Amino acid sequence: MTSTPFLAVFTSPEVQLPELTSYLSLDGIHVPNDRPYVWQNAVTSLDGVIGLAEIGCTDAGPIAMKHMEQVKGSLTDWRILNFGWACADGVLVTGANLRNEPEFDGWFTRFQDLQNYRQTNLKSPDHPLQIIVTNSGELPLDHPVFQRVDLKVLIVTGGRGSRCLAERGKSENVVVCGEDVVDLRQLMKVLKESYQIQTLDISTGGAFASDCLNLGLIDEVRYTLSGQICGRVNSQNQQRPVLFPNVRFNWVDRPAGLGNPLIHYLGIRAVDEHFVFVRGRVEYR
Numbered sequence: 475m476t477s478t479p480f481l482a483v484f485t486s487p488e489v490q491l492p493e494l495t496s497y498l499s500l501d502g503i504h505v506p507n508d509r510p511y512v513w514q515n516a517v518t519s520l521d522g523v524i525g526l527a528e529i530g531c532t533d534a535g536p537i538a539m540k541h542m543e544q545v546k547g548s549l550t551d552w553r554i555l556n557f558g559w560a561c562a563d564g565v566l567v568t569g570a571n572l573r574n575e576p577e578f579d580g581w582f583t584r585f586q587d588l589q590n591y592r593q594t595n596l597k598s599p600d601h602p603l604q605i606i607v608t609n610s611g612e613l614p615l616d617h618p619v620f621q622r623v624d625l626k627v628l629i630v631t632g633g634r635g636s637r638c639l640a641e642r643g644k645s646e647n648v649v650v651c652g653e654d655v656v657d658l659r660q661l662m663k664v665l666k667e668s669y670q671i672q673t674l675d676i677s678t679g680g681a682f683a684s685d686c687l688n689l690g691l692i693d694e695v696r697y698t699l700s701g702q703i704c705g706r707v708n709s710q711n712q713q714r715p716v717l718f719p720n721v722r723f724n725w726v727d728r729p730a731g732l733g734n735p736l737i738h739y740l741g742i743r744a745v746d747e748h749f750v751f752v753r754g755r756v757e758y759r
């Protein structure tokens with residue numbers, strides 16, 4: 475049994491398995507009957523920015539300060555994210571992930587020790603199911619994630635998106651949930667019942683994750699708080715993507731009886747002077 479301190483310092487930026495399993499233990503989680511157990515993982519600036527959205531720089535790397543060699547905590551953030559991918563039956567991203575990261579070839583762990591943990595301890599298949607959600611169907615079908623023979627990829631869309639994909643010759647491994655937009659509750663049900671997904675990592679940007687939070691579909695959050703303050707607009711005066719762009723907690727389209735999300739912190743970690751890592755259970759009060 476691993477001990478799980480509430481507050482601790484990781485002993486090294488290349489945080490090792492015992493500290494990862496202690497921080498992110500899934501012991502005792504409750505998998506709902508009608509959907510997977512779901513966590514969101516994201517790195518955010520202190521002012522909630524999750525991507526700088528500058529020309530030629532649309533991924534999350536700069537928020538995690540991956541480009542700054544002296545910032546060791548970016549490796550910790552990357553290990554935490556990769557540990558989530560190692561533990562998950564499925565990883566869910568959106569069309570935006572594919573469009574913004576044309577060279578990234580899939581959401582699976584890049585670390586051998588975490589891959590060994592997945593296969594030996596968890597006895598999971600080599601890689602999590604890659605679940606790509608799109609309303610429009612406008613996916614770059616030449617993206618590397620579709621080229622890898624070792625990855626199982628599922629596209630989830632609505633009727634409109636499926637017609638767009640079919641016109642472009644893509645109908646295999648496409649699941650339709652909803653008509654104009656994807657019905658997120660139906661999506662979760664299908665993942666659990668038809669694809670046996672018990673644990674789901676949401677590695678999307680803020681728009682999709684906020685919609686899930688709004689519907690009470692996220693059980694836990696794992697946030698890396700980067701010590702940056704980015705400002706809301708890029709150099710072209712366009713809005714940068716943020717962690718909570720569209721949480722509509724008081725709107726009438728919320729499920730009856732579902733309260734606002736309240737994060738109940740389960741663990742707080744630090745590693746160097748640039749980041750704080752928090753893990754929390756989402757309660758809907």
Ligand SMILES: NC(=O)C1=CN([C@@H]2O[C@H](COP(=O)(O)OP(=O)(O)OC[C@H]3O[C@@H](n4cnc5c(N)ncnc54)[C@H](O)[C@@H]3O)[C@@H](O)[C@H]2O)C=CC1
Pocket residue numbers: 515516517518523524525526527532533534537567568569570571574607608609610655656658677678679680681682683685715716719
């Ligand atoms: N800092 C971080 O941890 C992360 C940052 N990013 C960055 O975030 C930016 C994108 O941010 P967002 O626009 O907030 O991304 P998002 O990943 O939430 O994607 C928005 C897209 O997802 C789809 N979508 C959104 N809500 C949906 C719904 N309810 N049903 C079906 N489809 C839905 C639509 O196609 C929409 O264009 C990029 O720059 C990306 O690199 C992406 C992932 C993680």
Ligand SMILES: Nc1nc(O)c(N)c(N[C@@H]2O[C@H](COP(=O)(O)O)[C@@H](O)[C@H]2O)n1
Pocket residue numbers: 515516517533534535538551552555567571575578677678698
């Ligand atoms: N928490 C977190 N930390 C990072 O450093 C990230 N990059 C992300 N984003 C997710 O990681 C995927 C690959 O990102 P890079 O291309 O390596 O920046 C990206 O698609 C997001 O799902 N999250």
